[in-house]
Amino acid sequence: MTTIITVTSGKGGVGKTTTSASIASGLALRGFKTAVLDFDVGLRNLDLIMGCERRVVYDFVNVIQGDANLHQALIKDKHADNLFVLPASQTRDKDALTSEGVEKVLKELEHQGFDYVVCDSPAGIEHGAVIALTFADEAIVVTNPEVSSVRDSDRILGIIQSKSRRAIEGREPVKEHLLVTRYDPKRAHEGEMLTYTDIQELLRIPLLGVIPESEVVLQASNQGIPAIHQKGTPVADAYQDAIGRFLGEEHPLRFVEYEKPGLLKRLLGGK
């Protein structure tokens, strides 16, 4: 049984692709056979963040149109054994992703024994984003601690409830998870940002995790190594906790409380 996880947000630039790469890598590191699919046709980024952009030969659209088979297009990840990447096409537009075509690819992945398929959704609420959530079993809604991002997440939750296959067929609804990213406890503490409890209160879906704002994320994506591999950093730990919670484990929230630096730390010039 393959579980299809869609990582979505409505708003752009909140960390969908970073999250897709880290969640998929984390699941694979835990031994699950995982594929991560880039639905952002025309603006492919996932392969860059996964560090496999130079190995792209065939892409998602090629598979849908029958120019290549799935086996040829899936790229094996360098860092995790059970992880495969299906890149998006750079040269087509999102209309190339047909509902039948996507369903066929997902069926084929299930047939090949994948445990998890992570769908990296494009921003917006148009065709590309809708098709990325159509087949979802679970949705991770990535939200930044700012009002416009929360509003867009709310919008995308409404679309999940009305346009996903599960909703249309009247099956058990898509399981929704809230992932707050780019969280700065200091700014939230000082009232410059929404706190994660504010966000959860606004969206009213279960909180999967809070990923702190960190320069590690930018370094990681420039190097093409998903942030979850940056061991010992708060970002990697927070993603690991989120994956644990996704799999039903219990982890207390970390990196969400602001601690005032002590006198000694300030004297020593600590951040």
Next chain:
Amino acid sequence: MPRRREPRPAPALELKTTRFAGIQIILNSTEHAALNTHLTTLFAATPDFFGGEAAVFECGRLPADAAPPDWAWLVQELKSRGLNPFAVQNASGELAAAAAQAGLLVLNAAGPAPAPEPAPPTDTAPVPAAAPTRFVDKPLRSGQRVYAAGGDIVVLAAVSPGAEVIADGSIHVYAPLKGRALAGARGDTSARIFTTHLEAELVSIAGVYRTFDAAPDTAVAKKPAQIRLAEASQIVIEPL
């Protein structure tokens, strides 16, 4: 000395009226073949669904001139399936006589016939009911809109900013109302809006609207409130 009086010993036998629950076997036909076929299909999946329950044959639906069924056979068939018929009711004439002969009790032979099948609804004099109330159990997210045509709407989950609730009648939101609520959409000035947590972007009754751009009235902000239209076409917001 005993603290309580000893209860009087119960007599060996007492007579009291009782009404016990049993199964009614309604006969619509007395034809042997039809009964046999239907018995077989009816009990095929659950042969011992009725664990020895008492049963009565109801004959009120049979035509007056119906030939009596083979009562003995019918009783035997039902007993083999865990039902214990012991009487017939609303049977008369030949039907009752044959039943009595087969050892069945004949109950209220002259009693009233069972209620006939409910008559199909006629279209004369329909009750002029308003459109049914529409119920919404799921949160209304930004960009979603629900409209209750001709009636009221009850929303049991949060209405997010950017969501719209519209009704020709009144609107009830038993959760935070953070979006827009438009009651009396077709001009009903008596429509009202109720919420347990008023934080709306806009409310409107019969086209008269109010936005909450300025700091909202602290008496009702985020509190239970009622919104209605006053005489002079003015929106009135009152705490509940």
